[in-house]
Amino acid sequence: MQENNKRKNKEGQGGNSLVKRIERQLGQLSRSEKRVAQWIIENVASAVDASISEVAEATQVSQPTVIRFCRSMGMTGFRDLRTHLIAAMQRPDNYLHNDVAINDDTDDAVVKVVESSIRALVDLRTLLSGMPFQAAIDKMVNARQLIFVGLGASGYVARDACHKFFRLGIPCGTALDSQTILQQSAIARSDEVYVVISHMGEWAEMVDGMRCARDRGATIIALTDPVSSLAKVATWVFDCHPPEDTNVFTPMSSRLAQLTLLDGLQIGLALELGEQAEENLKLTKQALFSKWSQDP
Amino acid sequence: MQENNKRKNKEGQGGNSLVKRIERQLGQLSRSEKRVAQWIIENVASAVDASISEVAEATQVSQPTVIRFCRSMGMTGFRDLRTHLIAAMQRPDNYLHNDVAINDDTDDAVVKVVESSIRALVDLRTLLSGMPFQAAIDKMVNARQLIFVGLGASGYVARDACHKFFRLGIPCGTALDSQTILQQSAIARSDEVYVVISHMGEWAEMVDGMRCARDRGATIIALTDPVSSLAKVATWVFDCHPPEDTNVFTPMSSRLAQLTLLDGLQIGLALELGEQAEENLKLTKQALFSKWSQDP
DNA sequence: CATTTTATGTAGTTTAATTACATTATAGAG
DNA sequence: CTCTATAATGTAATTAAACTACATAAAATG
DSSP, rough: OOOTTTTGGGGGGGOHHHHHHHHHHGHHHHHHHHHHHHHHHHHHHHHHTTTTHHHHHHHTHHHHHHHEEEEEEESHHHHHHHHHHHHTTOSSHHHHSSSHHHHHHHHHHHHHHHHHHHHHHHHHHHHHGGGHHHHHHHHHHTTTTEEEEEHHHHHHHHHHHHHGGGGOOEEEEESHHHHHHHHHTTTTTTEEEEEEEEEOOHHHHHHHHHHHHHHHOEEEEEOOTTHHHHHHHHHHEEEEEOOOOTTOOOOTTTHHHHHHHHHHHHHHHHHHHHHHHHHHHHHHHHHHHHHHSSSO | OOOSTTTTHHHHTTSHHHHHHHHHHGGSOOOOHHHHHHHHHHHHHHHHTTTTHHHHHHTSHHHHHHHHHHHHTTOOSSSHHHHHHHHHHTTTGOOOOOOTTTOOOOHHHOOOOOOOHHHOOOOOHHHGGGGGGHHHHHHHHHHHEEEEEEHHHHHHHHHHHHHHHGGTTOOOOOOOOOHHHHHHHHHHOEEEEEEESSOEEEEEHHHHHHHHHHHTOOEEEEOOOTSSSSHHOOOOEOOOOOOOOTTTTTTOTTHHHHHHHHHHHHHHHHHHTHHHHHHHHHHHHHHHHHHHSSOO
């Protein structure tokens, strides 16, 4: 279904990632929203400089419906949609180019890998404005403990985050397998914050666990695909949608975005906590540093 | 083969980047407009999200002056400027490094964190050509097993790498604490490859262990500071020098570079190994994917 | 020193984006 | 079928953004 229009980008009008994302979600949209989606896909170029009223007129729907469409796509509003459209238009054919091919030589492949990592972070940059950092931090400031949750590869991200946040002097834990997640969430408290990392956000045990924790009053902060089941359960969602091109040789650059996002959260939290956190950071840094800096 | 003018299409347009264009025209601007220009250059990343009133406030000029600046730059208005800024931010070279300051608000801090991560990877890209990828891969191809070594925060990078390489079907292990490192290296063999991650490369036990392994004929691939003791012991060194500014609020963006570098190594190795590795990658991917894609 | 030119700000206008609420359609239960 | 509940959509009002016209101040020129 979506396979056959893969090569469509040749048209040049813009076979960009956002369009693919819209296409992927077409099914979950209501009738009017679908019309908006359709029109945007077919007129990306005009869509980038259209105002909300122009889009409404062109698609014969009301202006609020256009906004509703934006929200359904995980954006904060029309302005945000426009931002992403512009960003997406900037790289019409880059994706094909960035894919590692079986006959690439080592150096070419390495360059492509690095570029796709950079791409992942630049993409993150444009998503930033729609992310609920302040809200998440407000919850974390008063949390009794933070639990970092992730399965498989995301487990490494969760571990890394845990190791980062504990240095602020906050009790931190991890839940990295189904059993632990279920047990942990069964005893969740309303003063706890769960930070959940998941690409698709569809692992049943994880979603169940988080739903349970949420029901018990805990705050769920999810780094996941905003249209996933996990996102529906979460208190706050950070849009980490999985990459659309899943060539075997494509590395999981999206985890770099997750790590960076968590860096941002941690720094933001440190600033919010103020001197105490700063002091803790200094002390943990010194603890390592003094070890080998005494004899040079 | 495909398109040898990889970068050309973008970089080639030379100076079409909005930021450079602003810089170029700085001289012809009036005093107030110059302030706007300056601020935008120094805060490209925050500027993309700003409204006209925010820019006016930040630069202490009136709103019409901001618009006049836009017109002086050849844009039709503020909206147009924003469009171009967003586009410019899709080019990673436009990001500069800014330290997080204690009085930054959350959003500014987060933007700075992301920017500095991007910088770390852009820097990595420039270092790439001097790195011994092919040599490292040649060793790995024939290795009996790969051991990933890292202490503390670098341990997470080592784990991540291990999880990545094992999917190629190669026996992989980790050594993440001094004791394990010493034991492991005591039984090192000449057909083993050690991949060591260390920012400073000065932990005595680690250096000792690697020296021992090296003496026993093993290959040591080090991601570390090239002037460190570890680097002297290693067979091949990938230059991962620690960041020079060690503000408490500066996150460890350098680990992103390490992760990316290891991504590159893994993909390079996969290509070298050929079909077998590709098949293994496919199978591990499917194992996860089929789990939840059967019932939508 | 008067006069013109240029630079900037103030206050008002227009347009865009968003919200709150009302209405209509649709689906499910009896 | 009909009634109710829910979702989908639109209308009208609100808020905020972008822009314009005009006034004032500063600099430059004769």
